[in-house]
Amino acid sequence: MSASLARLRRNWKGYLFLIPVFAVLASFKFIPFFDALRMSMYDWNGANVKSYVGLANFKELVRDATFLDSLGNVAGFTFAAVIIQLIVPLIAAVLVFHVTNRRLQQFFKVWFVVPLVIPSIIVFLTWQWIFAGEYGVLNEFLKVVGLESWTHAWLGESKTAFTSIVFVNFPWIGGINFLLYLAGLMAISGELFEVAKLDGMNAWQRFKHIELPLVRSQIKLILVLTLINQIQSFENVLVLTNGGPGTSTMTPALYLYIQGFSYSRLGYASAIGVTLFAAVLLLTWVNQRFIRDTDKID
Amino acid sequence: MTDRKTSWGVYAGLVFLLVLTLFPFYMLLISSFKHFDQMILEFWTPSFPLHGDNYASAFRQIAPFIWNTVFISSCIVVGVIIISSLAAYSFVRFDYPGKNALFLLILSLMMIPGFLLLIPQFMLVQKLDMLNTYQGQIFPPMAFGASMATFLMRAFFEGIPKSLLDAADTEGASEWRIYASIVMPLSLPVIATVAILNFLAGWNNYIWPLVATTGDSVKPVILALSTVTGTLDQGISVKLAGYVISSLPLLAFFFLATKPFISGITSGAVKG
Numbered sequence: 001m002s003a004s005l006a007r008l009r010r011n012w013k014g015y016l017f018l019i020p021v022f023a024v025l026a027s028f029k030f031i032p033f034f035d036a037l038r039m040s041m042y043d044w045n046g047a048n049v050k051s052y053v054g055l056a057n058f059k060e061l062v063r064d065a066t067f068l069d070s071l072g073n074v075a076g077f078t079f080a081a082v083i084i085q086l087i088v089p090l091i092a093a094v095l096v097f098h099v100t101n102r103r104l105q106q107f108f109k110v111w112f113v114v115p116l117v118i119p120s121i122i123v124f125l126t127w128q129w130i131f132a133g134e135y136g137v138l139n140e141f142l143k144v145v146g147l148e149s150w151t152h153a154w155l156g157e158s159k160t161a162f163t164s165i166v167f168v169n170f171p172w173i174g175g176i177n178f179l180l181y182l183a184g185l186m187a188i189s190g191e192l193f194e195v196a197k198l199d200g201m202n203a204w205q206r207f208k209h210i211e212l213p214l215v216r217s218q219i220k221l222i223l224v225l226t227l228i229n230q231i232q233s234f235e236n237v238l239v240l241t242n243g244g245p246g247t248s249t250m251t252p253a254l255y256l257y258i259q260g261f262s263y264s265r266l267g268y269a270s271a272i273g274v275t276l277f278a279a280v281l282l283l284t285w286v287n288q289r290f291i292r293d294t295d296k297i298d
Numbered sequence: 299m300t301d302r303k304t305s306w307g308v309y310a311g312l313v314f315l316l317v318l319t320l321f322p323f324y325m326l327l328i329s330s331f332k333h334f335d336q337m338i339l340e341f342w343t344p345s346f347p348l349h350g351d352n353y354a355s356a357f358r359q360i361a362p363f364i365w366n367t368v369f370i371s372s373c374i375v376v377g378v379i380i381i382s383s384l385a386a387y388s389f390v391r392f393d394y395p396g397k398n399a400l401f402l403l404i405l406s407l408m409m410i411p412g413f414l415l416l417i418p419q420f421m422l423v424q425k426l427d428m429l430n431t432y433q434g435q436i437f438p439p440m441a442f443g444a445s446m447a448t449f450l451m452r453a454f455f456e457g458i459p460k461s462l463l464d465a466a467d468t469e470g471a472s473e474w475r476i477y478a479s480i481v482m483p484l485s486l487p488v489i490a491t492v493a494i495l496n497f498l499a500g501w502n503n504y505i506w507p508l509v510a511t512t513g514d515s516v517k518p519v520i521l522a523l524s525t526v527t528g529t530l531d532q533g534i535s536v537k538l539a540g541y542v543i544s545s546l547p548l549l550a551f552f553f554l555a556t557k558p559f560i561s562g563i564t565s566g567a568v569k570g
Contacts, residue, residue, distance in 0.1 A: 007393065013473055014392025018400065021385040021444055024377075028441035029407050032418035039418065046421065095312050100304045108312055110556055112319060116563060117552040118545045121504050121520050125541060126322050129534070137325055140341050171318045179564050232411050235504055253413045260417045261509060273414040280411055 040270040047264075057271035067272065069247040070255045073162065077251065078230040080166045085177050085226045086219060092173045093181035094211055098203075109182065115174025124239040127168045131155045131240075155241050158248040165240060165249055177222045184218040185211060224287050231280055252276050330542050334533035352532055356539040362514075363522035364544065370435050370518060371500030375493045377440045382447035382492065383485070387477045389448075390455040391463065401452070408445045412505075420509050434510045435518070439503055443496040450565060454488035455481060487558070494555075494562035501548055519544045 040057055044050045061067055092112060099105040115123060130137040133153030142150050154164040169175070188210065196206050234253035237243055243250035243258070252272055260269030328344045329337060330352055336345035389401055419438050428434030458481060466476045482489070507518050514522075523544060528536030552559050 004395070008395065011392040011394040014388045014394045014397070017384045017388035017392075017473075017477075020381040021404065021448060022400075024381055024437060024441050025404065025407055025444060028419060028422070028438045029410060029415065032415045032422055033410050035418035035421070036414050092312070092315055095308050095315075098304060098308050099312070104304075108316065109560075111316055113560060113563075114323070114549070114552070115319060117498075117548050117559070118323070119502050119520060119548065121502070121523070122541045122545050123322075125523065126326050129538070130322060130325075135337065135341075135534075137322075144342075171315055173315055174319050176563060179560060183564060228411075232413055234413070238505075256413055257416065257505070260420075266417050266421070269417055270414075273417070277411060277414045281409070284409070 036270050036273055039267050040274045042267040042270075044267040045264045046266050053267070057268050058275070060268070061271055061275060066247050066250060067252065067255060070243075070250040070252045073247075073249060074231060074233070074251045076162065077166065077233065078227060081230045082223060082226050084166075084172050085175075085222055088172045089175065089178040089222075090181050090215070090219075093178055093185055094207060096182060097185040097211075109179075112173055112178055115169070116176060120235065121239060123169065124236055128155065128240055131164050156245060158245045161241050161245060161249050165236060168236060168240070177225075180218050180222060181215055184215040188214050220287075224284070227283055227287070228280060231276060231283070326538055326541060330535055330538040332533075332535050333531050334535075335531075337533055337535065349532070349535070352528065352535045352539040353543065355528060355532070356526055356536045356543055359526050359536075360519050360522050360540055360543065363517055363519040364547075366432075366516055367501060367518040367520070367544075368547070370432060370503075370516075371497050373432070373436045374439050374443065374500040375496045377436060378443040378447050378496045379489055379492055381440070382444050383451050383482060383489075384477070385444075385448045386451035386455050387481060389452050390458075391473070391476075401448075404445050404448050407441075412442065416505065416509065419506075423510055428510075430511050430513055430516055432516055435503070435507055435516065438506060438510075439496075439500060443492075443499060446495070447492045450492060451485070451488055454485055458484055490555075490558045491562040491565055494551075494559055495565075497551075498548065498563070 041052060041054055042050055043053045043056070096105060096108045096112070099108060131154035133139065133151075133156060136154070138154060139151040142148060152160050154160045192210050192214075193206070196210055201209070232253055234251050234257060237249050237251055237254050238257065241249045243254050253276065256269045256272040256276070259265045259272065331348040331350070332340075332345050332352075333349050336349075339345070385404065389397060415438075423429055423434045423438070426434075428437075463476055463480065466480055471479075502520070503518065504520050507521055511517050511521070523537070523540050526537050526540040528534070
């Protein structure tokens, strides 16, 4: 007891150094977090109406056609993004990794990263222009190659809007995942490739037997990051389509924003947030278990 | 690695992918110098004369908002560095009850997604009378950056020899002196990482300012882009020039400090 008191006397200053960070975190994360949980059980317009309604918001949510549509959309976006993000940046990273000239390798690495440094909203706005019906880059291209009949108002038609959103950032390399893969490849011991060369492995065998197995932890990380990011995605649809036409590109996070700030249904919007948060937690948990289990098998 | 020559297939593939990746930005750049008639006649190639007036009028319209963004992002960076380094110093230097629990608490706050906090933070900022202010756009993003920064800084501070700090202690230096004149100057690499990470995030912030600002006085440049307009002759090119202008500062930083930028970006991703 007295030992721990002595320890405390020597170390109490440690708490002082923590005060600023906890002041900020408590006010702007911790308290708002519990506010969100509480508000999801209120009918609240932010001004004069505020009444406790229990689970009514959640009951309404499971019957809300727009919300259900948005769940379907986010599942589709997530599925597409996982496939794309696991494969395409890996191909680019493997290609860059096999450039033996160091300066050229650095050149490709740096220029593939450029889209990441451009503010994401500007990337979205640029793609909005690419997909535009009049004088849009894609339509002009189709006219040049004689496919005038294929032109669309890509973001304005419910048939094409969803796919167009998926194709934003095509060819999907300029991102963090490319860098993560490349860092993983760089960490592989050079001796392995010497052995592979002596064994007469071709590029595909080398990929299958060395590179792919050794970037497995990056693959898992990217899977988790893509899942979590996609569930939260709404800046892209907010800028490009605002969820339309109809509900064809609506996502739950965008629906939360619209319910909260366009319709002032703060309680209902919080219920959407809590539901999404539960989904993120569940996914993280499943992933943790899944990852731990595969590690055990190894 | 190996002494083999890189095959032509690798180069062909890379050049093809790189051209596709950068093509939108090529179009953006060449089109931002055109007038409406040039857009129609020469869509795919640079067209002369280059119209710098697009840039002049775009800059006139967004200059005050660029200043807002620079100010807000810089304050976020400084704030995050101060609060996170103090916390990291505490975790590395002291040994007190509940230390690990408090560290885990800070980390676990990273799990709370931004959209869940959007509405309660808005209500809070409204209650504090910070809507349409700089501080309203500085403190909430600081809270989002602080967990990651504390994590990165703690890891870096662990690498500073304890004997160095203890020696300063026996010389009679106060904890504050040890923090400010020994630990911080030795930690410039991690400070750079945290700064880059938060500056990028600050420049990119879109939803929060959209919610927390209404008028023009403190609006960041990203929000101002939608209101940029040109004359009939200039067409949409003024808008495109605005996109280029607001990307340039980050691009300039990136090419000046590529290495810390890339390591900053990658260490920011590994929080998942």
